[in-house]
Amino acid sequence: MSGPSTYEPKSGFTRWLDRxxxxxxxxxxxxxxxxxxxxxxxxxxxxxxxxxxxxxxIVSGIVLAMHYQPNIHDAFASVQRIQRDVPYxxxxxxxxxxxxxxxxxxxxxxxxxxxxYGSYKAPRxxxxxxxxxxxxxxxxxxxxxxxxxxxQMSFWxxxxxxxxxxxxxxxxxxxQVWIRGGGAIDQPTxxxxxxxxxxxxxxxxxxxxxxxxxxxxxxxxxPTGVEPKTKDDxxxxxxxxxxxxxxxxxxxMLLFAVFVFFxxxxxxxxxxxxxxxxxxxxxxxxxxxxxxxxxxILRAFDFNIGPIDSRTAGVLAMFASIxxxxxxxxxxxxxxxxxxxxxxAKQFFFIFVVVAILLGWCGHQNPGTTLAKGGQFxxxxxxxxxxQSATSQIVAPSAPExxxxxxxxxxxxxxxxAAMTSVTREGSVRATLIAVTGGTRQTHTFTADNAxxxxxxxxxxxxxxxxxxxxxxxxxxxxxxxTVTRFAQLLTFYYFLFFLVILPILGLRETPNRVPDTIxxxxxxxxxxxx
Amino acid sequence: MAEATSSGAHGTGETTxxxxxxxxxxxxxxxxxxxxxxxxxxxxxxxxxxxxxSTTEVSLAAIAVGQxxxxxxxxxxxxxxxxxxxxxxxxxxxxxxxxxxxxxDEDRTKQSNGSAGxxxxxxxxxxxxxxxxxxxxxxNPGFRGHFGGWFCPCHGSDYxxxxxxxxxxxxxxxxxxxxxYLNDTxxxxx
Numbered sequence: 001m002s003g004p005s006t007y008e009p010k011s012g013f014t015r016w017l018d019r020x021x022x023x024x025x026x027x028x029x030x031x032x033x034x035x036x037x038x039x040x041x042x043x044x045x046x047x048x049x050x051x052x053x054x055x056x057x058i059v060s061g062i063v064l065a066m067h068y069q070p071n072i073h074d075a076f077a078s079v080q081r082i083q084r085d086v087p088y089x090x091x092x093x094x095x096x097x098x099x100x101x102x103x104x105x106x107x108x109x110x111x112x113x114x115x116x117y118g119s120y121k122a123p124r125x126x127x128x129x130x131x132x133x134x135x136x137x138x139x140x141x142x143x144x145x146x147x148x149x150x151x152q153m154s155f156w157x158x159x160x161x162x163x164x165x166x167x168x169x170x171x172x173x174x175x176q177v178w179i180r181g182g183g184a185i186d187q188p189t190x191x192x193x194x195x196x197x198x199x200x201x202x203x204x205x206x207x208x209x210x211x212x213x214x215x216x217x218x219x220x221x222x223p224t225g226v227e228p229k230t231k232d233d234x235x236x237x238x239x240x241x242x243x244x245x246x247x248x249x250x251x252x253m254l255l256f257a258v259f260v261f262f263x264x265x266x267x268x269x270x271x272x273x274x275x276x277x278x279x280x281x282x283x284x285x286x287x288x289x290x291x292x293x294x295x296x297i298l299r300a301f302d303f304n305i306g307p308i309d310s311r312t313a314g315v316l317a318m319f320a321s322i323x324x325x326x327x328x329x330x331x332x333x334x335x336x337x338x339x340x341x342x343x344x345a346k347q348f349f350f351i352f353v354v355v356a357i358l359l360g361w362c363g364h365q366n367p368g369t370t371l372a373k374g375g376q377f378x379x380x381x382x383x384x385x386x387x388q389s390a391t392s393q394i395v396a397p398s399a400p401e402x403x404x405x406x407x408x409x410x411x412x413x414x415x416x417x418a419a420m421t422s423v424t425r426e427g428s429v430r431a432t433l434i435a436v437t438g439g440t441r442q443t444h445t446f447t448a449d450n451a452x453x454x455x456x457x458x459x460x461x462x463x464x465x466x467x468x469x470x471x472x473x474x475x476x477x478x479x480x481x482x483t484v485t486r487f488a489q490l491l492t493f494y495y496f497l498f499f500l501v502i503l504p505i506l507g508l509r510e511t512p513n514r515v516p517d518t519i520x521x522x523x524x525x526x527x528x529x530x531x
Numbered sequence: 532m533a534e535a536t537s538s539g540a541h542g543t544g545e546t547t548x549x550x551x552x553x554x555x556x557x558x559x560x561x562x563x564x565x566x567x568x569x570x571x572x573x574x575x576x577x578x579x580x581x582x583x584x585s586t587t588e589v590s591l592a593a594i595a596v597g598q599x600x601x602x603x604x605x606x607x608x609x610x611x612x613x614x615x616x617x618x619x620x621x622x623x624x625x626x627x628x629x630x631x632x633x634x635x636d637e638d639r640t641k642q643s644n645g646s647a648g649x650x651x652x653x654x655x656x657x658x659x660x661x662x663x664x665x666x667x668x669x670x671n672p673g674f675r676g677h678f679g680g681w682f683c684p685c686h687g688s689d690y691x692x693x694x695x696x697x698x699x700x701x702x703x704x705x706x707x708x709x710x711x712y713l714n715d716t717x718x719x720x721x
Contacts, residue, residue, distance in 0.1 A: 156664065160685075163663040182581045184606035192575065279601045279608040279657070281664035283673055283684045299686070302700050309702045311661065367700075368687050402627075425627045455677070 006033045030216055035234035036241045037222035043117075044220065044241075045248035046110040052249055053103040054208065058201050060096040061145075068148065070194035072187045075150035076275040094264040100142055101267045102256050104290035107135060115328075116349055118337030119221040125329040127214040130207055132325045137204045139291065139322070144197040150190065151272030152282045158185045158193070160285055164298065167315040184278065224519045225337025284366065292363030293356055294318050297495065299367050300488040317492065324499045331499055333507030341513040345506050352498045355491050362488040371487055374480035376447040377454040381461055383469035384419050387439025391432060399428040409433050422471045434470055442469075451478070581605075586721035588713065591652065599668055601657055604720045608657035608665055609708045610681075611718075614692065619650045621679060622693035632704045636693040643709035654710045654718065655694045659683040660703040666690060681705065 007028040009015040018025055067086050069078040082089035111131070114120055120128035147158045162185065166176035181188030219227070228234050235241075259266065267289060271282045287295050301314035308316070324331070339346045396405035402425075410421045410433065418435035425431045444461065448454035454476070462472055587604040589611055594600055599612035614622070622636040639655075640648035648654075657665050666681035666688065667674050676682030677698065678691035688699030695704040710720045 159658075160662040160664070163658075177577060178575050181575055182577045182606055186581075186606040188578065188581060278606065279603070279665060281684060285662075285664065285685050299700075310700060311702055366687075424624075426624070428627065452675075 005029050030212070030237075031242070032236065032238040034216060034237035035219070035228070035231070036237045037220055037228050038233060038235045038240070039224065040220060040222050040241070042244070042248055043109070043113040043223075045245045046106045046113065048245035049106040049249050049252045050103070050110060051208070052253075053099060053106060054201065054205060056095060057099050057103060058205070060092050060099060061198070061201065063092050064096055065194075065198060068194075070148070070191050072150060072190055072276070075148065075190060079149045090264075091260070094260045097268060098256065098259040098264060100145065101259070101288070101290065102252070103138065104142070106252065107138060108290070111135065111325075112353060114221075115352075116339050116346075117221055117223060118225050118332070118334070118339065120329045121225075121332065121337050122329070123218045124214075124221065127211065127218060128329055129326055130211040130214055132322075134204055134207050134211060135325070136322060137200055137207065141197060141200040141204065142288065142290065144193045144200065146288060147190065147193045148197060149272060150276045152274040152276055152280075153269045153272040153285070155185060155276030155278065156281055156285050157287060158189065162189075164315050164318070167311045169312060186278075221337065223338060223340060224515065225340070226515060226519055286364055289360065289364075292361075293359035294321060294363075296359040296363035296488045297321050297492045299363070300485060300492045302367075302485055317496075321492075321495060324496070328499065328503075332503040333505075334503075334510065334512070335507070336512040341515060342506075342510060343513060344510045345503075348498060348502050348506065351494070355494045355498075359488065359491045359495065362484050362491065365484040367483065367485045367488070369484045370450070370481050371484060372482040374482075376479060377449065377451055378445060378447045378477040379454055379458055380443060380445045380475045380477070381458070381465075382420065382441065382443050382473040382475070383465055383471070384436045384439040384441050385468050387419060387436040387470075389434055389436045389470040390418075391434050394423065394431040394433050396429040396431075402429055402431070406431055406433075420471075420473060422473070436470055586719055588717060588719045590717045592716040596651070601665075602720060604656075604708060609720055610653070610655045610657045610668075610694075610705075612653045612655070612668075614651050614653055616651075618679065618692040622691060625678075625691050625693065625695070628697075631696050632702070634693075634695060634704055639693050639695070639704070639707050641707070642711050644711060648710075648712070652718075653694060654708045654720065656706040656708045658705075659685065659688050659701055660696065660705065661686055661688050661699070661701040666705070 005025055005028075007018075007025040009018045009024070014024055017023070064082060067078060067082045067089065069075055079093070082093045084090070086092075114128060114131070143157070143161060147154045162176050162179055165179060166172045168175060177183065179189075180186070181192060222228070269286060269288075271284075274282070286292065295318075298314040298318040301310050301317060303313075304310050305313050334342060334345065336342055339349055392409075394406055394409045396402040406423050406425075410423060413421045413433060413435035416435075416437075418437050419439060419441050420436050422434045423431050424434075446454075446457050446461075448457055458474055458476075465472055585605055587602055587609070589600070589602045591611070591613070594611060594613045596613050597615045597618075599610050601608040602611055603609070619636070626635050626637075636650070637647070640650055640653060642648050659666050661683065662685065664683050664685035666683040668681055669676065669679055673684050674682050675687075676689045678689055680692045680694055680697075681690040682688075683690075683699065683701065686700050688701035689697050690701075690705055691697050693704075694707075696702070708720050710718045713719050
């Protein structure tokens with residue numbers, strides 16, 4: 001993309017410098033003369049915002065580190081001190097906390113942009129993978145930073161996430177202890193999290209340099225996904241892209257400022273204003289909004305998959321949901337880059353966006369919450385009043401045979417005229433059998449809207465029946481419940497379906513739209529000749 | 532080492548002393564690099580003073596029947612529960628109920644040396660086996676359990692009076708903390 005350098009040193013000093021360290025030449029070629037497709041739209045301005053976010057986070061973070069104390073006794077108070085006592089600490093801490101959210105917001109738009117316009121396809125695979133790497137580093141940095149204020153969410157978030165690592169097969173336990181520096185989240189953990197939180201942004205900066213390098217090697221994609229054919233299809237980066245980026249970034253900064261000045265705590269969890277307490281868990285634990293979709297995927301697995309228990313399955317799925325992004329360039333088989341010309345893929349893409357947002361919503365709900373149910377909860381109570389009850393002992397020859405022995409004893413009692421029987425197990429092989437003969441068999445059924453109401457009704461009914469019957473048989477009927485977990489399972493299924501099935505198959509089978517001649521053929525280039 | 536076999540020092544295609552030295556030096560360098568990296572990895576493991584805090588002694592004298600305390604062992608909470616006879620009876624009756632992680636109540640009061648403990652004292656690690664939250668006991672306001680033991684507020688794992696998982700996402704029973712009776716009224720955890 002970048003042709004021969006067009007930099008011409010103007011003064012004697014720059015000529016002198018250019019022969020010794022061509023840094024001005026590099027800057028000129030990268031950010032002034034760099035050819036930019038003339039048709040890129042505002043979705044292409046988020047890279048600039050992300051660069052700004054990284055700078056803002058590093059600068060505000062370095063300042064905060066001058067006042068913060070990575071000590072379990074002082075950390076919480078030192079953050080409060082920054083907000084209350086340090087000159088402009090409220091502003092700088094607010095910028096840093098809101099900045100994390102803005103960083104992820106811009107990153108998500110940037111990633112969806114890449115996904116929609118096929119910016120991961122050849123020859124931009126490495127560019128895309130470096131971006132995924134930056135995203136993974138951002139997640140790690142965000143998680144580490146969230147621990148530092150040492151509030152309840154910090155502490156329990158760190159506990160839950162390090163427990164997640166403990167679920168990794170074979171090496172999980174060792175990794176967990178290694179990360180924590182002890183059996184539990186404690187001083188060693190906070191200390192190292194602070195150290196790593198300070199380190200990782202500079203690693204991100206390093207990968208950003210590679211990302212930009214790769215971008216400048218292959219050139220920017222554009223909304224048509226058709227490579228610029230002539231020099232006339234592009235404009236110099238400065239002033240065209242620079243000004244456009246600046247304008248969009250200004251709007252972004254307005255949004256940033258609205259949060260910083262008017263609702264600096266809106267994106268955080270109020271529980272983090274309670275100092276960390278290792279013996280008291282908050283009633284609900286959630287990560288920050290930008291990690292909620294992955295949290296929902298983690299929790300969607302409430303069932304074992306063969307030898308993989310539910311917890312490990314959730315952890316593997318969560319890592320896979322990010323890992324799948326890395327291999328996306330080879331999953332999408334379509335030769336058409338931009339979804340603008342892929343009508344079917346476009347629809348699946350928009351469903352995917354909605355699914356990702358809904359996963360985030362699920363991540364913030366109590367997983368047991370019922371969204372819809374297939375009917376009423378009901379219970380049937382059977383009991384006998386006024387009968388003769390006889391008690392006998394059941395002794396099975398061995399524990400495995402208990403069920404058969406007990407069933408036989410019950411059947412025998414019924415054959416002898418018992419209206420109802422009840423077995424209470426008392427040991428591995430012993431049980432008491434109560435059989436009621438004669439009397440009046442009573443039955444009562446009631447319904448309730450939820451399980452707790454039903455249990456309350458059962459308890460009340462049992463108390464009412466009291467001693468008039470030797471025992472009460474309860475048959476509970478739970479309707480099909482569509483819970484948040486079920487919903488998250490469906491969404492998780494689509495998430496993986498999109499990457500692993502839809503994109504690979506669709507690319508081979510779909511009929512893309514024709515690229516209009518106005519785009520396929522260079523309008524200006526034809527008259528002036530291809531370069 | 533395709534290069535070494537295809538072209539030796541004199542272009543004869545035979546392996547030479549130089550190839551041997553090259554591989555040996557490379558191997559020594561790799562071992563040296565690994566040996567240098569290891570201390571930088573291992574330093575993150577628990578330090579000697581952290582490991583030294585590995586036992587906690589708890590006096591049982593002050594814990595009334597039906598009460599529980601949270602002791603801190605290795606930075607983590609441990610439930611020390613003085614169970615009522617009703618709770619013990621319920622736990623033993625449930626030995627044969629449908630259990631996700633079947634275990635007898637008797638085995639859950641055993642000391643770390645394998646000898647029998649006392650049925651009224653249950654010493655459990657207080658972190659839910661799902662994701663590590665601290666479950667609530669029945670007298671706590673947020674308790675919504677159905678089995679009379681503990682209820683985890685995070686994701687709704689429901690434990691019985693023996694600390695066994697009965698309902699919810701947790702895969703295992705609450706782990707029994709390793710402990711020994713020092714005398715009738717005190718135990719050492721760890």
